[in-house]
Amino acid sequence: MTRLAVNLPKLSRFINRSIVLFTLLFAGLGYYVSSGWYIGAGIFGFFVLINVYLIYIQKDTAVLRNFGLFGQMRYILMSVGPELRQYLYASDTEEKPFNRAEREEVYQKAQGKDSTSSFGSLDNFDSNELKIRHSFYAIDKEKVKPFKVTFGEERGIKNTYTITKPVIISAMSFGALGEHAVRALSRGAKRAGIPMNTGEGGFPKYHLMEGADLIWQMGTAKFGARNDDGSLNEANLRKIASEKNVKMIEIKFSQGAKPGKGGLLPAEKITEEIALLRHVPMGKDVVSPPHHKECVDAPSTVRFIGRVQKIVAKPVGIKFCLGSDKEFRELVREMKKQNTFPDYISLDGAQGGTGAAPKSYMDDIGVPLFPALHSVQNILVEEGVRNKLKLLSAGKLINPGKQMIALSLGADACYTARGFMLALGCIQALQCNRNTCPVGITTHKKELQHGLDIEDKAQRVANYVASLDHEFYELLASTGKKSGTELSVDNLYIPDGYPMDIKAHS
Ligand SMILES: Cc1cc2nc3c(=O)[nH]c(=O)nc-3n(C[C@H](O)[C@H](O)[C@H](O)COP(=O)(O)O)c2cc1C
Known part of the structure; x- marks a missing residue:
């Protein structure tokens, strides 16, 4: 019995030879029957020329040298592979960094729809x-006290800042995001009554346009507040901090997706607008060092x-991803x-997102959020200074359950970046x-940003926040606590074999 199987080398030889035969056939028909057939000969002849190039001339790609045009199928399929897997093959709990079930929850919340599910959890218990x-x-959830966290009260400064919802839009710069995304987030944040972190993109022109409260971020390159040698330009910092909407300043030391890594803004990417907002010269690469020029030790x-606290009032x-407990202590x-x-620490887990980072940094460097949060909280408690500052946390905290776990491990409130990207329609x-x-969020191409309607997506941002806030009160009420500050590790079930040693905070 003949067994049917696809022999790819034979199939490719057959196709490549057929292309030659069709060229000759059409050329013959053109000569003997009608000149119209020459069109076909031209098309197949063109394919023959491509095959000659791929098989005999180019040397870069072995697959194409061996299989010619047929080999291109591999690259075509690879290029649409993520979409095929996402739409056809991947199960609801399979994809990364966020599976379909997790994304769907955010989409439902953002669209103001019922985000309940039925039959049972898809998690592995x-x-x-x-x-x-x-x-x-x-x-009853009505008995839970209104959420309130005030920054700066520990230092007794005049310009304290209070948040009344447990979630904040995490740092994403104009640069990583396009104008429409920044404006939709800012408009949505204002509507929802939460602040938005600007990311390290320099002067927050588009963030300010929509009127949200802002946390202005200064990364190691100090875009917007740098001298040419990368040191702090106090006058520029003072000017940005004096903007009415800028409520707090965040000094970024590192981020979870690429801790300990500097960066390079290549000269080609420095448009006139970017140069203006980031206070960098045009026509020259700008180096983002792995540390602030001024900070070389504790x-x-x-x-x-x-010094920054004195300048901005x-x-x-400060934002960082935990590396060493010893260094932090x-x-x-x-x-x-x-x-x-600092008035607060924003702790970013190694699982954090980024606009761009080397894979090794995303995969292998930094402590993941929950163990990091537990260490940082314990060290602050052990050193007797937990009451000197607030603690924020980020790292895939896109749903109310994960946020409640972070609060139980010591956080005062949560940041999320990708939760809000999903609310904007990130696929x-x-x-x-x-x-x-493809949905116009992390692009500057006008034709792609066209798909992101600022008003529609701003409402989604506001809906998402409203739903997170609502479930915060519900979950907290289920724990029997009246305030997030009453939560502790005692509110967590830690399964045997959990890969971290969680002890009660002393
Ligand atoms: C597109 C994108 C851009 C980002 N840009 C910055 C940035 O400018 N500064 C920063 O500190 N973190 C940046 N981050 C990291 C986030 O602020 C956040 O710390 C991290 O993604 C963890 O939150 P998440 O898991 O909820 O996304 C960026 C993340 C994304 C996805």
Whole structure:
């Protein structure tokens, strides 16, 4: 019995030879029957020429040298592979970084639709997942105290800043995001009553346009507040901080997706607008160093935080991804020594997102959020300074359950970046670094941004926040607690074999 199977080398030889035969056949028909057949000969002849180039001339790609045009099928299929997997093959719980079930929850919330599910959870209950412990004596959600976190109160400054919802839009710069996305987020944040972090893109022109409260971020390149040598330009910082909508300043030391990594803004990407907003010269590469020029050890880092606090007279936080517990403890001890504390720490887990980073940095560097949060909280408690600052956290905290776990591990509130990208309609095409985002979020191409209607998506942002806020109160009531500050690790179920040693906070 003949077994049918596809022999790809034979099939490709057959196709490539057929192309030659068709060229000859059409040429013959053109000569003997009618000159119209020459069109076909021309088309197939063109394919023959491509095959000659692919098989005999180019040397880059072995597959194309061996299979010619037929080999191109591999690259065509690879290029649409993510879409095919997403739409046809991947199950609801399979994809990364966010599976379809997780994305769908955000889409439903953002569209103001019912985001309940039926029949049962799609999670594995045998896995190493933290869960929230509810109380036998759950309370009515109306009894939960209104959420309120005030930054800067520990230092007794005049310009404190208060948030009243447990979630904030995490840093994403104009540059990583296009104008429409920034404006939709800003308009949505204003409507929802939450602040938005500007990311490290320099002067927040588009963020300011829509009137949201802003947390202005200064990365290691200090875009918008840099001298030519990369040091701090105090006058520019003072000017940005004096904007009415800028409520807090965040000094970024590192981010979860690429901790310890600097960056390069190539001269070609520096348009007139970018040069103006970031205060960088045109026609020259700009280096984003792995650390602030002023910060080379714990004493200089704490001095720098204090210097920025003096300049801006508003709450000043620091953002980082945890590397070493020991280094962090030394930093905290130095804060005690200088009696200088940031108004908040924003802790980014290694699973954080980015506009662009090397894969090795995204995959293999930095401590993931939950163990990092537990360490940072414990160190702050052990050093007796937990009451000196607020603690924010980020790292795939896109739904209320994960946010409640972060609060139980010590966070005061949560940041999310990709949660808000999904609310804007992100389809996880994984093209943020290519300027080709199919839904117009991480692109500057006008024709792609056309798809992102600012007003429609601003409402989705507001709906998403409203739903997260609503479920925050519901979940908290189920734990029997009246306030997020009452949560602790005692509110977590930690399964045997959970890969981190969680002890009660002393
Ligand atoms: C498109 C994009 C751009 C980002 N840009 C910045 C940035 O400018 N500065 C920064 O500190 N973090 C940046 N981040 C990281 C986020 O602010 C956040 O810390 C991280 O993605 C974790 O949150 P998430 O898991 O909710 O996305 C960016 C993330 C994304 C996805």
